[in-house]
Amino acid sequence: MTPGARIAAAIAVLDQIGNGQPAEQALTAWARASRYAGSKDRAAVRDHVFDVLRSKRSLGDGTGRSLMRRLALREGWDVDALFLGEGHAPAPLTKAEQDALATPFDLTAAARCDVPDWLWPHWQDSLGDKAESAALAQQARAEVFLRVNRRRGTPDDAQSALADEGITTTAHDTVAGCLRIQSNPRRLKTAAAYLGGLVDLQDASSQHAVRQVPVPAGARLLDYCAGGGGKALAFADLTDAQVFAHDIAPQRMLDLPVRAGRAGVSITQLPTAQLADHAPFDIVFCDAPCSGSGTWRRTPDAKWRLTETRLSELQQMQRAVLRDAAPLVGAKGRLVYATCSVLERENDDTVAAFLAANTGWACDSRMQLLPDHDGDGFYMAILSRS
DSSP, X not given: OOHHHHHHHHHHHHHHHHTTOOHHHHHHHHHHXXXXXXXXXXXXXXHHHHHHHHTTTTTTOOOHHHHHHHHHHHHTOOHHHHSOSSTTOOOOOOHHHHHHHHSOOOOOHHHHTTOOTTTHHHHHHHHGGGHHHHHHHTTSOOOOEEEEXXXXXXXXXXXXXXXXXXXXXXXXXXXXXXXXXXXXXXXXXXXXXHHTTSEEEOOHHHHHHHHHSOOOTTOEEEETTOTTOHHHHHHHHHSOOEEEEXXXXXXXXXXXXXXXXXXXXXXXXXXXXXXXXXOOEEEEEEEOOOOOTTSTTTSHHHXXXXXXXXXXXXXXXXXXXXXXXXXXXXXXXXXXXXXXXXXXXXXXXXXXXXXXXXXXXXXXXXXXXXXXXXXOOEEEEEEEEO
């Protein structure tokens, strides 16, 4: 595909998203209907679409064609060469489109920061003087981080093995055992270091959070909302704890046995009905369902799909998670509440509501990381019986 044809494809996908189709579904449908598109073409179209979604409001919103025109202008591309009308490229710009492109438009603070209007007051209340910088950080693509499985080798081993396959990395400045991919991240899934379990994908903020949880020697640890099991895998690699994983939707953990086998760790999956039989646990880690507002540069369409009603529903789910998980914690154990959100309503407010309803608990520590060059936004509070 020519660069112009990739632009045209991105326009078509963005129009489908504008009509209400989730981004991943729209991209998958386009790829299936475009068998001629190679892997590099698919990657380029995906990058265009996600670059737009991260900055949809600051690019002026509108149709896919309008958004891609603005993206091309922002990135310094040759707009006339891309909108050429030849080789499946989009039609040339009309005089009205050229004039519109040359005319700056005024943006509200929420639009400039690419935050929905209804959410902007909550965003500001949650982040204060960091509200703008945290929002603007999510207009850029997220870094790709790896966790080195220490049972398989050292960070130096991992960097060397990855370099042999053209994947260059650097060590994270503050998170031990975390590598930042500098080049060729799309080669990772076929790299021997990944297939052999030496490294696994995990954001640096999640890795940092796992390392902050005090896990006693020989502890019994439950990853209560395990999802794909990334944190359970990290705990199993970093500690000698007996690690259990649970998710209310067990299909989310489908790949966990394969990932654990690659990493050389053992994780026992528990269905909901068996949790009480295996309690008490020394650590119950609850990475609760949330808005994902700290990870919106990875899933930018989720930002635009979030509503006030959905946020309220998530708050109720988060309170239910803590309510249901607390009885599984042993007398001297810890209940850890975490989200990948930066919104106070999902974080401190949820913890405060739990503590108000459960007077036998106290918050030992809390942590709020904001999205930046070194990782995603992440919140964690460690609770214990008082």
